[in-house]
Amino acid sequence: MTQNVIFDLSVRNVRRHFLRSILAAIGIVIGVIAITSIGIMGANLTLSVTETLSANSDTIKVSPGGGPSSGGGFGGGGGSGNDEDEYISEDQFRDIVQAASPNTVIPVYSESDTITVGDLEGRAAIYGLDDTDITTLITVANGTYLKSTSTALVGPTLAERYDLKIGSRIKIGDEDSDEGTSTVRVAGIIEERGMTYDISTDNAIVVSDRWFTSVYGNEGEYDEVIVKLNDINDVDEVEEAIDNQLNRREDEVTISDASRMLDSITSSLSMIIYMMMGIGAISLLVAAVSIFNVMMMSVTERTREIGILRSIGTRRSVVRRMFLYEAFILGVIGAVIGGILSVIIGYTVVLVMIGTTAYFFTFDSLIYVPYGIAVGIAVCVLSGVYPAWKAADLDPIQALAAE
Amino acid sequence: MSSVPVISLRDVTKVYSLPAGDVVALDHVSLDIMEGEFVAIMGPSGSGKTTLLNQIGSLDVPTSGDLFIAGKNIGEMNDDELTDMRRDTIGYIFQKFNLIPLLTVYENVEYPLILKYGKRDTTGRPIELLKMVGLEGPMLEHKPTEISGGQQQRVAIARALVNDPKILLCDEPTGNLDTKTSKQIMDILTDLNRQGRTIVMVTHDPETATYAHRTIVIRDGRVDP
Numbered sequence: 001m002t003q004n005v006i007f008d009l010s011v012r013n014v015r016r017h018f019l020r021s022i023l024a025a026i027g028i029v030i031g032v033i034a035i036t037s038i039g040i041m042g043a044n045l046t047l048s049v050t051e052t053l054s055a056n057s058d059t060i061k062v063s064p065g066g067g068p069s070s071g072g073g074f075g076g077g078g079g080s081g082n083d084e085d086e087y088i089s090e091d092q093f094r095d096i097v098q099a100a101s102p103n104t105v106i107p108v109y110s111e112s113d114t115i116t117v118g119d120l121e122g123r124a125a126i127y128g129l130d131d132t133d134i135t136t137l138i139t140v141a142n143g144t145y146l147k148s149t150s151t152a153l154v155g156p157t158l159a160e161r162y163d164l165k166i167g168s169r170i171k172i173g174d175e176d177s178d179e180g181t182s183t184v185r186v187a188g189i190i191e192e193r194g195m196t197y198d199i200s201t202d203n204a205i206v207v208s209d210r211w212f213t214s215v216y217g218n219e220g221e222y223d224e225v226i227v228k229l230n231d232i233n234d235v236d237e238v239e240e241a242i243d244n245q246l247n248r249r250e251d252e253v254t255i256s257d258a259s260r261m262l263d264s265i266t267s268s269l270s271m272i273i274y275m276m277m278g279i280g281a282i283s284l285l286v287a288a289v290s291i292f293n294v295m296m297m298s299v300t301e302r303t304r305e306i307g308i309l310r311s312i313g314t315r316r317s318v319v320r321r322m323f324l325y326e327a328f329i330l331g332v333i334g335a336v337i338g339g340i341l342s343v344i345i346g347y348t349v350v351l352v353m354i355g356t357t358a359y360f361f362t363f364d365s366l367i368y369v370p371y372g373i374a375v376g377i378a379v380c381v382l383s384g385v386y387p388a389w390k391a392a393d394l395d396p397i398q399a400l401a402a403e
Numbered sequence: 404m405s406s407v408p409v410i411s412l413r414d415v416t417k418v419y420s421l422p423a424g425d426v427v428a429l430d431h432v433s434l435d436i437m438e439g440e441f442v443a444i445m446g447p448s449g450s451g452k453t454t455l456l457n458q459i460g461s462l463d464v465p466t467s468g469d470l471f472i473a474g475k476n477i478g479e480m481n482d483d484e485l486t487d488m489r490r491d492t493i494g495y496i497f498q499k500f501n502l503i504p505l506l507t508v509y510e511n512v513e514y515p516l517i518l519k520y521g522k523r524d525t526t527g528r529p530i531e532l533l534k535m536v537g538l539e540g541p542m543l544e545h546k547p548t549e550i551s552g553g554q555q556q557r558v559a560i561a562r563a564l565v566n567d568p569k570i571l572l573c574d575e576p577t578g579n580l581d582t583k584t585s586k587q588i589m590d591i592l593t594d595l596n597r598q599g600r601t602i603v604m605v606t607h608d609p610e611t612a613t614y615a616h617r618t619i620v621i622r623d624g625r626v627d628p
Contacts (some may be wrong), residue, residue, distance in 0.1 A: 005517045012505045155534070247599020308501045311462055313518050315483055396462050401500070 006318055009277065010325035011146045021330055024294040027287030028334025028376045029341065030140040034280030034371030036342035037349055038101040040365050042273030044350045046266055047359035053265070056197035056258040060227040060239055062096055063254045064088045087221035088253060092246060096253075100238050106133040107222040108199060109212045115205070116171040116181075124158055125204040126172065128212025130237060136228065142166065143188030149211045151187035159189045169207065173215070182215050196227045198257040225253075235259065284376065287334070288383040295327060295387035306391050307399025320392035327384025328377065335376030339369045375386040408435035408471075409601050410459055410570055414493055415468035417454055417624075422591055428454040430624035431468070436603060436604045438569070441596040443615035446605070451504040452605045453574065459603060461488040461571045473569050480511055485566060490518055494563030498575035500555040502547035509533070509543040512561045532561040536591055551585035573597065573604040589614050 014021045049206075064086040088096075088107070097105045109128030114121065129137065135145060140153060143166040154164050164186050165172070173181040188199045213219040227238060240256050246252045299306070308321055351357050359365055419431040425592065428451045436442050446452045457463045459478050470477050473492050477485060486487055493580070502511045512529040531542060536557035547555055573592065577585035588620055589625070593614055596602050604615060612618050620627035 005514070005523070009503075009505060016505065058478055304501075305503060305505075308503055309488060310486070311460070311495055311501070313486055313566075315486045317483075318518070396455055400497075 005103035006322045007325050010034055010322050010329055013302075013326055014329050015320075017298075018247040020294060020297075021333075021349040024287075024290050025292045025330050025334035025337070028284070028331060028380055029338040031280070031284030031287040031379070032335050032338025032376040033342045033345055034283045035277050035375065036339060036368050038273065038276045038280050039368030039371065040342065040346035040355060040360070041349050042270065042276070043362075043368060044201060044354050044357075044359045045273075047362065047364060048354060048356065049265055049269065050262060051260045051359070052195045053197070053258050056195075057235070057262075058229045058232045059197045060100075060229065060235065060255060060257045061197065062088065062225040062227065062242060062244070063256070064252075065254060083316065084275060085222060087218065088225050089222075089304050090220040093220075093222060093225060094250060095245045096225050096227070096242055099241040103234070103238060104228040106137060106198075106226045107209075108128070108224045108226060109209060109216070109218070110223040111212070113172055114174045115162075115180050117164065117168065120162055122162075125200065126212070127199055128209045128216075128327070130209050132243045134206060134208075137198065137226070138206060139191040141191035142187035142188070146190060146208050147187055149208050149214075150184055151207075151331050152184040152211075153188045153190050153201075154186055155204050156192045156201075157202045157208075158204065159186075164189070172205070175327035182211075186210070197261070198228075201331070237259045249316070284379050287376075288379045291327060291330060291380050291383040292387065294330075295323065295384050296390075298326070298390045299323065299387050300389075303394060303399050303402040306394050308395070309403065311346055311400055316392040320388045323388035323391050324381060324384050327380050327388070328351055331377035331380025334380065335373040338376055339373040342372060343369060407438050409473055410436040410603070411469075411471040411528060412458075413469040413471075415458060415465045415470050416459065417451075418466045418583040419420045427624050429458070429465070431622075432626055433468075434619065434622070434626055436601065438601055439596070439599050440457050440617060441602045441615045442594075442604070443612040443618045444603065444621060445607060445609070445612055445618055446621035447607070447628075450621045454624075455621060456572055456574055456605050458605065459570070461485045461491055481502070490515055491566055492569050494568040494571045496556070496563050496567070496571065496573040496576045498578040500547070500552070500559045500579070502558055504547055504557055507544050507546055508538065508550065508558050511547065511558055514566055515566050527551075529561065529565060532564050532583060533558070536561050551584075551588065552580055556580060556584075556588055559589070560588070560595075564595070569599050571602045573602065573606075575606055576604065577606070577608065585611070 058331070093105070093107050106129065106365075111126045111128075112123055113126055115124045131146060134153070138153065139155065143153075146153065150172065154170070158164065163169075166186055166188065168186045169183050170186065171181045171183050184205070184207060190206065193201055206338055227242070228236065229238060235257055239257065242255055309319060310316075346368075347357060347360055350360055412432050412434050415429055415432045418425070419428055420428045432455065432589070444452045444455060454463075458465055458477075460470065461472060461480075462482070463484075464470075464478050468478075472488060473603065475488070477488065481486065503514065506514060508527055510532055513524050516524050516528065528544075530539075533539060538554060538557055538561070542550065542554070550558075556579075576592065577588055580588060589611060592602060594602070602615075604611070606612055
């Protein structure tokens with residue numbers, strides 16, 4: 001094939017000025033590493049956040065009050081819906097149960113209060129749940145579920161901070177307040193749940209609803225209602241049903257789910273990543289200029305050679321192709337080396353910055369390697385377009401006369 | 404020698420536009436060169452003989468007038484057609500040899516074949532031609548810069564012949580060679596002409612011109628009668 005011979009000529013040209021070619025390709029190497037490893041890091045970050053949050057995608061949270069959601073802070077922010085005037089009434093709860101049927105609906109009492117363990121004093125979120133709901137929502141890592149109304153489950157972080165064991169006593173409430181204090185005994189330590197959308201139990205105390213209402217009152221005035229879906233694909237349908245049921249006349253409740261939060265987090269993440277990749281792309285631009293420069297030098301140096309090729313019957317298109325191949329070869333060398341290095345560098349960056357490489361060898365993460373390589377080659381070939389046209393359009397007679 | 408003109412110029416004028424004004428390099432030149440002729444073009448420097456050779460070699464087209472090569476009017480051709488004409492119908496031999504420095508001796512000769520047929524040679528023609536001009540063996544794997552001027556010109560002749568062109572154009576083929584090598588090169592050209600190849604040669608050495616059947620003298624862009 002003609003192409004092969006022309007390609008061969010291009011290869012020999014690249015080799016003729018080996019050092020110069022390598023230096024030009026290094027620019028591409030750096031550019032590809034910059035955009036690829038940033039892309040890989042971004043993908044890993046997004047994947048790890050998504051994975052954590054999508055574990056909660058079977059959860060719909062109904063909070064009292066209309067208007068825009070309070071921002072849907074992570075895990076419902078223990079006690080954030082604690083406003084005296086705002087609660088979900090027993091009637092509203094029944095409406096939600098009806099609308100969300102047959103999914104599980106869990107009413108939640110929550111409060112934030114002072115706790116005292118031995119000499120240590122602090123604040124913690126306190127959730128009041130029905131016994132059955134506790135077993136649905138919570139897994140006990142150590143100990144048992146609630147055995148009586150005066151027992152409680154504690155989150156692992158809280159347990160560690162206050163050095164709580166099974167049987168430890170926690171004094172809840174402020175001694176100076178009207179309500180006085182009540183004491184609960186730890187029945188079990190809750191398994192770590194991390195970032196969740198329903199209730200954050202890691203740093204909280206979970207008690208029975210009976211205990212909760214006996215201490216704080218307000219029976220039948222729930223702080224939030226959690227709907228656990230049997231099928232996560234029903235999210236929109238169930239949300240709409242609840243909305244129709246309760247918010248027909250005026251907005252009585254706010255309905256939210258993890259996907260909204262996930263969307264806003266991933267979209268701001270990807271914006272940051274794109275911005276960083278844009279900065280990385282500047283190094284590719286610098287590389288493009290250096291490739292352009294090398295190609296222009298090559299055209300000038302080889303003017304006479306181009307004249308010879310043209311005079312013995314080489315078409316313009318073939319000369320053009322020869323130079324484009326050269327740019328392509330430089331691009332492939334640079335981009336492939338860059339691609340390989342960015343896997344290594346990307347892995348290191350992910351390990352250091354995200355702390356886990358669990359998502360590294362996934363499609364979404366490694367797809368940036370071929371992307372980066374393709375962009376690197378494309379940038380190279382594009383930088384070669386003008387020099388190639390210039391070479392092809394040389395007048396054969398004038399080119400032959402050149403020294 | 405036949406009576407069919409393989410090269411035919413009718414009123415060919417070539418004007419170069421320079422910033423200082425137009426320069427008339429060829430001024431209404433009309434001439435015929437028959438198939439199988441060996442023609443020498445002579446004239447002082449700047450007389451237009453190289454311009455004339457470039458027109459015949461399809462490297463350039465006339466400003467006005469008609470120039471027929473093997474029956475085709477090159478004034479009506481586009482760049483690709485002119486390029487194909489140079490590849491298939493014309494063999495060019497230059498004073499400075501003009502071999503491709505990146506290719507070996509063998510590859511230089513093979514190159515026009517590849518351009519024409521789009522594949523590596525399988526006929527053995529490059530080897531045959533190189534043998535004819537007296538080159539063979541490990542020499543064929545050398546790069547042009549590694550061999551002598553006389554050898555380079557032999558390679559150039561083999562390359563010019565590889566696509567079996569009707570016309571061989573020689574621009575001062577012995578201008579860069581010593582007397583002994585010049586004679587060898589001219590003997591090769593004479594042989595080729597005897598085999599029926601049309602040769603047009605620009606020279607300003609009267610002795611070299613004696614190899615030709617006919618000498619055309621160009622002065623100030625006109626054919627000297």
